Amino acid sequence: MEFQVSFPINNKIYLRDPESTDLGKLIVKKAIDLIYTIGFEQFTFKKLAIEIQTTEATIYRYFENKHRLLLYILNWYWYYMQFLIEYRVQNITSTKLKLEMLLDILTSDLPISITKTDYNKKWLNEIVMVESSKVYLVKDIDAINKEQFFQPYKDLCAYIAQLIKEYQPKYKYPHSLSSTLIETSHNQLYFSLHLPRLTDIKNQDYQKYIKTYLHHLLFSLLA
Amino acid sequence: MEFQVSFPINNKIYLRDPESTDLGKLIVKKAIDLIYTIGFEQFTFKKLAIEIQTTEATIYRYFENKHRLLLYILNWYWYYMQFLIEYRVQNITSTKLKLEMLLDILTSDLPISITKTDYNKKWLNEIVMVESSKVYLVKDIDAINKEQFFQPYKDLCAYIAQLIKEYQPKYKYPHSLSSTLIETSHNQLYFSLHLPRLTDIKNQDYQKYIKTYLHHLLFSLLA
DNA sequence: CAATAAATGATAGTAATACTATTATGTATG
DNA sequence: CATACATAATAGTATTACTATCATTTATTG
Numbered sequence: 424m425e426f427q428v429s430f431p432i433n434n435k436i437y438l439r440d441p442e443s444t445d446l447g448k449l450i451v452k453k454a455i456d457l458i459y460t461i462g463f464e465q466f467t468f469k470k471l472a473i474e475i476q477t478t479e480a481t482i483y484r485y486f487e488n489k490h491r492l493l494l495y496i497l498n499w500y501w502y503y504m505q506f507l508i509e510y511r512v513q514n515i516t517s518t519k520l521k522l523e524m525l526l527d528i529l530t531s532d533l534p535i536s537i538t539k540t541d542y543n544k545k546w547l548n549e550i551v552m553v554e555s556s557k558v559y560l561v562k563d564i565d566a567i568n569k570e571q572f573f574q575p576y577k578d579l580c581a582y583i584a585q586l587i588k589e590y591q592p593k594y595k596y597p598h599s600l601s602s603t604l605i606e607t608s609h610n611q612l613y614f615s616l617h618l619p620r621l622t623d624i625k626n627q628d629y630q631k632y633i634k635t636y637l638h639h640l641l642f643s644l645l646a
Numbered sequence: 647m648e649f650q651v652s653f654p655i656n657n658k659i660y661l662r663d664p665e666s667t668d669l670g671k672l673i674v675k676k677a678i679d680l681i682y683t684i685g686f687e688q689f690t691f692k693k694l695a696i697e698i699q700t701t702e703a704t705i706y707r708y709f710e711n712k713h714r715l716l717l718y719i720l721n722w723y724w725y726y727m728q729f730l731i732e733y734r735v736q737n738i739t740s741t742k743l744k745l746e747m748l749l750d751i752l753t754s755d756l757p758i759s760i761t762k763t764d765y766n767k768k769w770l771n772e773i774v775m776v777e778s779s780k781v782y783l784v785k786d787i788d789a790i791n792k793e794q795f796f797q798p799y800k801d802l803c804a805y806i807a808q809l810i811k812e813y814q815p816k817y818k819y820p821h822s823l824s825s826t827l828i829e830t831s832h833n834q835l836y837f838s839l840h841l842p843r844l845t846d847i848k849n850q851d852y853q854k855y856i857k858t859y860l861h862h863l864l865f866s867l868l869a
Numbered sequence: 870c871a872a873t874a875a876a877t878g879a880t881a882g883t884a885a886t887a888c889t890a891t892t893a894t895g896t897a898t899g
Numbered sequence: 900c901a902t903a904c905a906t907a908a909t910a911g912t913a914t915t916a917c918t919a920t921c922a923t924t925t926a927t928t929g
Contacts (some may be wrong), residue, residue, distance in 0.1 A: 440875090446877080462785035467915065478878055481915075553783050556833075560776050562685035564840045577843040595846065599859055602837060602844040603830055610779075610829050611822055617787045620800040621825040623818065636822055644866050662905095669906080690886065702904055706888075871929095878923070886915065894907070899900105 432501035435570050439485045440618070447485055449475050451462040451499075452542055454492055459546035463493060464556045494558050494572055499542075500551050501575035504528065505582055518590040522641060525583065529608045552609045591645040593595050600644060608637060653725035658793050659718050662708045670708055672698050674722075675765055677715055682769035686716060686777045717781050717795055722765075723774050724798035727751065728805055741813040745864060748806065752831045753857040775832045803828070814868040823867060831860060 429442065433540070441447030453475045458466045462618045466489060468482045484494040507528055512521045533544035559573065567573075584597035594600070614621040624632045654667065664670030680847055681689045689712060691705045709715040724784050735744045756767035782796065790796075806827070807820035817823070837844040838852045847855045 444876085465785065468917090469915075478880090479917085480879085480919090481877055483878080503775050556779055556783065559841065560779065560836070562688065563845075568841060573841055577841070596859055596862065597846065598843065599834055599837075599845045603826075603834065606833050607826055607830070611826065613783070614825060616820075618782065618791060618796055618800070620821065621803050622822045623820065636819055639819065640867065640904075642825075643869070644863065646866070646869075667905085691873075691888090692886075700887085701907055701909090703890090703908085707905085872927100873929100874925105874927075876925075878921100880920085880922100882919080883917085884915100885917100888912085888914100888915100889906100890911080891909085892907100893909095894905105896903100896905080898903085 428503070428506060430499060430575075431507075432495060432498045432502070433571055433574065436491055436498060436572060437486055438483075441485050441495070446475075446477065446481070449611075450482055450485055451492070451496065453498060455542050455547055455550060457505070458493070458496075458550050458554065459543070463489070463550075463557060490558065490561070493554060495568075496547070497555055497558055498572070498575050500547060500555075501579050503533070504581045505575065507534070508520065508582065512586075520584065521586055522590055523638070526604075526634055526637050526641065529604065530612075530630050530637065532630075552613055555609065556606075587645065594645060596631065604637060604641060607640070608633060611636060648778075651726075651729060653722060653729075655718060655721045655725070656794055656797065659714055659721060659795060660709055661706075664708050664718070669698075669700065669704070673705055673708055674715070674719065675680065678765050678770055678773060679721060681716070681719075681773050681777065682766070686712070686773075686780060713781065713784070717790075718776060719770070720774065720778055720781055721795070721798050723770060723778075726756070726800050728798070728802045730757070731802075735809075742785065744809055745813055746861070748809065749827075749857055749860050749864065751829065753835075753853050753860060755853075775836055778832065779829075810868065817868060823864070825866060827860060830863070831856060834859060 432442075433439065439447065441451050450471070452468075454471055456506055457471055457474055461470070468479045468489060472479045472482055486495065508525055511524050511528065513525060515521050536575070561567070580598055580601040583601035587594055587597040587600060611622060612629060612633050615624045615632060622636075655665075659662065662670065664674050673694070677689075677694055680694055680697055682692070684721040691702045691712060695702045709718065731748055734747050734751065736742050738747060756771055775864055784790075803821055806824035810817055810820040810823060834845060835852060835856050837856060838847045845859075847854070
């Protein structure tokens with residue numbers, strides 16, 4: 424099953440809409456692959472240009488700099504996450520099952536072909552885990568926040584917060600818990616893979632471990 | 647009351663021990679100030695050299711690069727945190743009170759003059775909150791982990807995990823919970839300050855909000 | 870179909886970054 | 900006093916993060 428999903432990404436993030444041309448789409452797609460491969464610090468427009476056989480100057484006509492490109496990718500990801508959650512949850516009546524579906528989405532690989540835009544979802548997941556905090560842990564956070572560049576993350580949190588409220592109307596920290604779940608899913612998975620002494624993982628399946636831990640976290644807090 | 651605390655920081659982190667000379671100490675001290683002021687991305691050895699009226703080449707004789715210097719600062723911080731916790735907890739008999747003391751340390755400014763090394767603790771706190779994840783969210787994580795550069799973070803987690811076990815021997819995720827507490831204290835405080843819609847903070851005192859949230863988190867999970 | 874606008878490519882250039890190397894100078898120690 | 904060592908001064912390189920210019924290709928529309 425395939426859908427044509429397109430997200431209203433804030434047009435101040437880019438100079439020219441990458442969705443509007445084949446080259447633009449290729450820039451974003453290959454950027455995901457390259458950031459995955461060499462990491463965001465090593466990633467440059469020059470290297471990306473060589474990869475897709477265009478020039479640095481051309482990429483600069485789409486994005487001011489590599490931070491904006493990463494921000495674009497993350498905006499897409501946050502919209503996509505919310506879309507996925509809403510889509511998967513729609514026919515579920517039990518709120519508990521909805522929250523469990525949410526945990527499943529947070530801890531599984533993204534489904535491959537639900538969208539036409541065929542970004543490599545496995546790698547997208549990985550770069551979100553590794554690089555996402557780098558878009559907000561910056562000196563100009565307040566300036567870029569003013570431009571609404573984190574709106575989809577906030578919307579996603581608000582949506583999850585509402586599910587939490589549905590399950591436990593008295594709960595006092597639905598937004599903090601939402602962002603904690605998202606951030607914890609990233610860093611605990613990263614720790615499991617690279618710094619396992621910061622976790623209690625043994626010879627287990629990583630995703631299963633994280634899912635179990637988050638399940639415990641969420642439902643103990645909402646008990 | 648003043649102590650002479652000195653931590654056994656892994657000597658592969660630096661080229662020349664900064665603790666061994668006045669200039670070395672000044673490099674670390676001023677690095678904290680400068681990273682706080684301009685952020686780690688903008689921070690360069692050149693700028694630091696100008697700040698302390700020495701040369702780039704001289705700083706390079708102490709640290710291979712700015713990432714190692716940040717790692718050094720964080721190693722110092724992790725040792726210091728464990729020292730502080732052990733110190734404050736030693737005369738407390740109730741395990742619950744011990745854990746509450748831990749939360750207090752995690753969410754308050756660091757005390758100013760407990761050590762001779764007079765780093766600006768308020769700024770140190772801030773750079774730990776903003777920059778600490780940048781030392782591990784890197785492509786060469788596995789290589790630098792092999793060098794034991796995260797040992798004090800692991801030790802700190804193990805120590806907290808042990809306090810958790812003391813309180814609730816059956817608890818299954820003491821290490822994950824420890825790292826979650828530390829990371830969550832950083833990112834929820836950061837969100838409160840810069841992206842408050844990701845939290846439930848109102849017109850409250852930031853530190854108090856985070857402390858209450860973490861208290862709820864920790865003791866609900868251990869109930 | 871011609872005119873022209875827009876996107877891309879090719880090339881060059883600049884300031885800053887992240888280093889390395891060399892040589893000179895000052896300073897501590899035995 | 901010798902000499903070892905730390906630091907200073909200076910220079911140099913490759914890469915990064917851009918900006919600018921102009922030529923060429925492709926698309927639009929009158």
